[in-house]
Amino acid sequence: MLIVKKFGGSSVADRERIFNVAERCIEEYKKGNDVIVVLSAMGDTTDELLWKAKEINPNASKRELDMLMTTGEQVSVSLMAMAISSLGVPAVSLNAYQVGMHCTSVYGNARFKRVDTERIQHELQYRKIVVVTGFQGVNKYEDYATLGRGGSDTTAVAIAAAMHADACEIYTDVEGVYTADPRIVPNAKKLDVISYDEMLELASLGAKVLHNRSVEMAKKYGVQLVVRSSLNREEGTVVKEVKKMEKMIISGVASDKNTSRVSVIGVDDKPGVAFKIFNTLAKKGINVDIILQSVGREGTKDISFTVAQDDLDEALRILDENKETLTIQDIKHKDNVAKLSIVGAGMMSNPGVAAKMFEALFNAGVNINMISTSEVRITVLIDENDVDRAMVAVHDRFGLGD
Amino acid sequence: MLIVKKFGGSSVADRERIFNVAERCIEEYKKGNDVIVVLSAMGDTTDELLWKAKEINPNASKRELDMLMTTGEQVSVSLMAMAISSLGVPAVSLNAYQVGMHCTSVYGNARFKRVDTERIQHELQYRKIVVVTGFQGVNKYEDYATLGRGGSDTTAVAIAAAMHADACEIYTDVEGVYTADPRIVPNAKKLDVISYDEMLELASLGAKVLHNRSVEMAKKYGVQLVVRSSLNREEGTVVKEVKKMEKMIISGVASDKNTSRVSVIGVDDKPGVAFKIFNTLAKKGINVDIILQSVGREGTKDISFTVAQDDLDEALRILDENKETLTIQDIKHKDNVAKLSIVGAGMMSNPGVAAKMFEALFNAGVNINMISTSEVRITVLIDENDVDRAMVAVHDRFGLGD
Numbered sequence: 001m002l003i004v005k006k007f008g009g010s011s012v013a014d015r016e017r018i019f020n021v022a023e024r025c026i027e028e029y030k031k032g033n034d035v036i037v038v039l040s041a042m043g044d045t046t047d048e049l050l051w052k053a054k055e056i057n058p059n060a061s062k063r064e065l066d067m068l069m070t071t072g073e074q075v076s077v078s079l080m081a082m083a084i085s086s087l088g089v090p091a092v093s094l095n096a097y098q099v100g101m102h103c104t105s106v107y108g109n110a111r112f113k114r115v116d117t118e119r120i121q122h123e124l125q126y127r128k129i130v131v132v133t134g135f136q137g138v139n140k141y142e143d144y145a146t147l148g149r150g151g152s153d154t155t156a157v158a159i160a161a162a163m164h165a166d167a168c169e170i171y172t173d174v175e176g177v178y179t180a181d182p183r184i185v186p187n188a189k190k191l192d193v194i195s196y197d198e199m200l201e202l203a204s205l206g207a208k209v210l211h212n213r214s215v216e217m218a219k220k221y222g223v224q225l226v227v228r229s230s231l232n233r234e235e236g237t238v239v240k241e242v243k244k245m246e247k248m249i250i251s252g253v254a255s256d257k258n259t260s261r262v263s264v265i266g267v268d269d270k271p272g273v274a275f276k277i278f279n280t281l282a283k284k285g286i287n288v289d290i291i292l293q294s295v296g297r298e299g300t301k302d303i304s305f306t307v308a309q310d311d312l313d314e315a316l317r318i319l320d321e322n323k324e325t326l327t328i329q330d331i332k333h334k335d336n337v338a339k340l341s342i343v344g345a346g347m348m349s350n351p352g353v354a355a356k357m358f359e360a361l362f363n364a365g366v367n368i369n370m371i372s373t374s375e376v377r378i379t380v381l382i383d384e385n386d387v388d389r390a391m392v393a394v395h396d397r398f399g400l401g402d
Numbered sequence: 403m404l405i406v407k408k409f410g411g412s413s414v415a416d417r418e419r420i421f422n423v424a425e426r427c428i429e430e431y432k433k434g435n436d437v438i439v440v441l442s443a444m445g446d447t448t449d450e451l452l453w454k455a456k457e458i459n460p461n462a463s464k465r466e467l468d469m470l471m472t473t474g475e476q477v478s479v480s481l482m483a484m485a486i487s488s489l490g491v492p493a494v495s496l497n498a499y500q501v502g503m504h505c506t507s508v509y510g511n512a513r514f515k516r517v518d519t520e521r522i523q524h525e526l527q528y529r530k531i532v533v534v535t536g537f538q539g540v541n542k543y544e545d546y547a548t549l550g551r552g553g554s555d556t557t558a559v560a561i562a563a564a565m566h567a568d569a570c571e572i573y574t575d576v577e578g579v580y581t582a583d584p585r586i587v588p589n590a591k592k593l594d595v596i597s598y599d600e601m602l603e604l605a606s607l608g609a610k611v612l613h614n615r616s617v618e619m620a621k622k623y624g625v626q627l628v629v630r631s632s633l634n635r636e637e638g639t640v641v642k643e644v645k646k647m648e649k650m651i652i653s654g655v656a657s658d659k660n661t662s663r664v665s666v667i668g669v670d671d672k673p674g675v676a677f678k679i680f681n682t683l684a685k686k687g688i689n690v691d692i693i694l695q696s697v698g699r700e701g702t703k704d705i706s707f708t709v710a711q712d713d714l715d716e717a718l719r720i721l722d723e724n725k726e727t728l729t730i731q732d733i734k735h736k737d738n739v740a741k742l743s744i745v746g747a748g749m750m751s752n753p754g755v756a757a758k759m760f761e762a763l764f765n766a767g768v769n770i771n772m773i774s775t776s777e778v779r780i781t782v783l784i785d786e787n788d789v790d791r792a793m794v795a796v797h798d799r800f801g802l803g804d
Binding site for chain 2: 015018019049052053055056057059060061063064065067068070071074075077078079081082083085086092093095097098119142143
């Protein structure tokens, strides 16, 4: 079997943890398996490097920032190869250039285009544990480019896909994917299995276990993921294609406080206006989430939507700059809102689900601002102060607890 | 003009020094010149990385150590490119892989085989200052390999040679090459010009201004070097091919305390014995310096030679292991010895020079252990305690002071 294992920065933060990871990899290797390990930069290395850069040039180019950042993972992988070797098992570290992790040229947010397998194959043939830098690729200019948030997960999945690995294990500091955040809902239950689509919805809703891009890629290439803890031997949660069942199953409840609501008031009630607004925002890289349109006064309409809190200032600035073109009379926004979602396969064929969720919220005295649904998800926008209470109520109502 | 400038680790140790270097490079650039900057790792970075590695695995492979070490220069060059950009001049950082600094596969002590010029040319055409990692190359396996001591000087010369640069400036913490170490000989004089051969002798004799390999390469490719201070604007010392003059000129006096004497006693007085001894040592990478052979008792001979102090234990071990094969009856060694040399072009055609040197040492009451000469050098082995006194005496005798 060929196993890809990915460990985040906190799992390799110091000598002791590096050896903990080394031992887990050797354990796998000694079963007769081929092992590829993908690592992030140690502990706070990335932040420290960013801080150094900021000290020199607060507006440094992303190209140079990536050149700087990518040293972080290179340090991790070389030290890990040394640790594994010191325990008597041959190991070799490879960076993005050595593997051939080819990516697009968008510095700071590159995407993989192609992963070469030759070098890794070669090293595995010599029965070495291969330790690969996560988070980075090489673009057509032969420059390093980093992948943005969650990049190391994506690296692991990309390698697993290219190498046709039998398993891709993502090690984190939690034991798997839960029906809700255990810090908010104490009786939240760990899931044994979840489908790609459900995981995608959960990931985008703030269950920070796996990044969306890695799940999308895993789905596309049929890579079965396992999310498990680097601190213990629990089985974790398998993310894979799950056959749709007649019986609807709610997998979990998730919340996302990184949300703001923007309302544009009194825009012309003509075709194409909504398109223009969202196109203007999209061109600047701002993702819009739940959208709600209502009739305004005198042949106008009001449009509300949510954006990530980090994008709020930029969104407001863009809308204000284009106020006339977009026929906007007024712009309002609300910061202290949050999204609460239930996620589950086959939700759309079970119309009672939404009603059940709204009932639970009503009983808990939680007011609903906006509603959005997808194949596997129902999301409501509520007050940030209500979100923990709402989560417990919905979790209980669907009987998700242990 | 195309100028290559090399700065060592201490010249880029912190933010202030990085900007000092950035400004010097920009000054050159604004004269209309193309500028390539070669950098070492910042301050103590290399030692810190080595220490980290040692903590993980004291016997780490050199391949992995090089993978780790090379991140040091990559951090330097990216920060330097950021610093230059922040001052309004376009800059780009490149590592060994991006430039195409091709080297041999001897990890920790690689040698350049070929330097590609395409990428650097391309960046210079866009009028960027190009900042290149010193000390590192990429071998045929696409692995990083470091060049060993003085590697960044060699990188600068290799790039200057490949790019046919008009000048190659090596910035250090001294103002140039002196007739003697100014800390020992207070009236030592800075030289304006020195020949490659003289510089080679001085470098190998402990004048730690330039590493031998960089001078050898500069000589081979006719790259004119300038050694100057990164702390001021003094002119420095030019290292170039100097036409041999009839008049002998002593360039300087150098000493080297990193020396031990080894004596092998009572070896067979047959052809090939000396060859076998030195071949055995050479195969283990131990360089032997001054050699002195004398007649021993009853058909045997004694051979004395010097090795670097760091190599002494290893040399003694190897000789002891091969005692029988090499017909050695006894091995002795002496630690507290030092080499003292005078260096100058045309020395061999001026036979009075050696006598003059020995006279100065005699007058200073310094006993001579061994003697060795070359085209441009006379070296004596003396007691370590005598070396500073001897240096001043010889320096004075040849009238080298200001």
